[in-house]
Amino acid sequence: MNILGIETSCDETAAAVVTDGRKIRSNIVASQIELHAKYGGIVPELASRKHVEAINYIVDQAMDEASLRFDELEAIAVTNRPGLIGALLVGVAAAKSLAYCHDLPLLGINHIEGHIYANFMEHEALPFPHVCLTVSGGHTLLVEVQEGWKYEILGTTQDDAAGEAYDKVAQYLGLGFPGGKIIDDLAKEGDSDAIQFPRPMLDRDNYQFSFSGIKTAVRFFVEKAKAAGTLPPIVDIAASFQAAVVDVLVGKTVRAAKAKNLTAITLTGGVAANRQLRESMREAGAEIGAEVYYPPIQLCTDNGAMIAGVAYPKYQEGLRDGLDLNAFASGSIV
Secondary structure, eight states: OEEEEEEOSSSEEEEEEEETTTEEEEEEEEEOHHHHHTTTSOOHHHHHHHHHHHHHHHHHHHHHHHTOOGGGOSEEEEEEESSOHHHHHHHHHHHHHHHHHTTOOEEEEEHHHHHHHHHHHHOTTOOSSEEEEEESSSOEEEEEEETTTEEEEEEEBSSSOHHHHHHHHHHHTTOOSSHHHHHHHHHTTSOTTSSOOOOTTTTSSSOOBOOHHHHHHHHHHHHHHHHHTOOOOHHHHHHHHHHHHHHHHHHHHHHHHHHTTOOEEEEESGGGGOHHHHHHHHHHHHHTTOEEEOOOHHHHSSOHHHHHHHHHHHHHTTOOBOTTOOOOSOOOOO
16 A cells, blocks of 8 residues: 655655555655754744745655556545644645545644654564654653554653754854754763753653753853853763753653553654664663664654655544645644
8 A cells, every 4th residue: 555645844845655554665855954054943934935845846756766656546644733834734735635636535644643653664563562752853752652553641841842952052052953963963072971951850750851941051051151261162061961851851761661561662753863862762771671662864854754654554544534634733642
């Protein structure tokens, strides 16, 4: 079964064709990083306009690379929640037009479910239930994933997502955008014990997150150190900041896995590409006898393959949406 997946929830215009939920026939992504970098973050209106310009070309390229015609598709899937509303509307409009023109079933997909499913596309023997940490620029979510792709939300961020904190700290330090990879690369050369930034909510007996305080702590530290003439190397600031974020993410996730007696942990979302997060989660998982899984880099960041992939089990369950499918800036997976 061939499904075309379309993803435009933020600043990547993406389309992919996936067979039977796992075999990726094509996976095309057009990034807007250079456009938004000079603003230090995503500008929603500019993102939407770029999606309009790119969407038809990206879909055509995905179909060409898959060597398929539209009459060889069984369905079209599109992210319709959550995300930037203007960006989502571009993808939804394109998917509805294609579904109508080619008389194909239409499926609206939750962006977060796509990220959660991405691990299954790489690890067919992924055990259920398992704990999944979905962490990106817009989302930080801890979920128990059960057989049949049913979810129990264990915790969410109470303010900034972890990826957003990376971007804001990088912007404040004048490092560029997006901040995740820049800080991760710098952290390799720094001393993670140089500065003791706070680990918000790590000592609380729950699975909630908060990252606003960490970025504020970095700002206050830098301002005070500059005034005193004692500013440490940027690599040490980057390493210490990253250590604080990773400690919280790993600590909460491993605590959940241990409490629920689960032996599998998955990472997904853009921040799942972070080197230290992967290494620390593997080490902490091993201490409690839990295997840690994560997708390849191209399935961590936003992409159409994860949308086409998760659409496959939903199609089999009978999910169909009409041409009145709408986009929503928010939307829970449960």
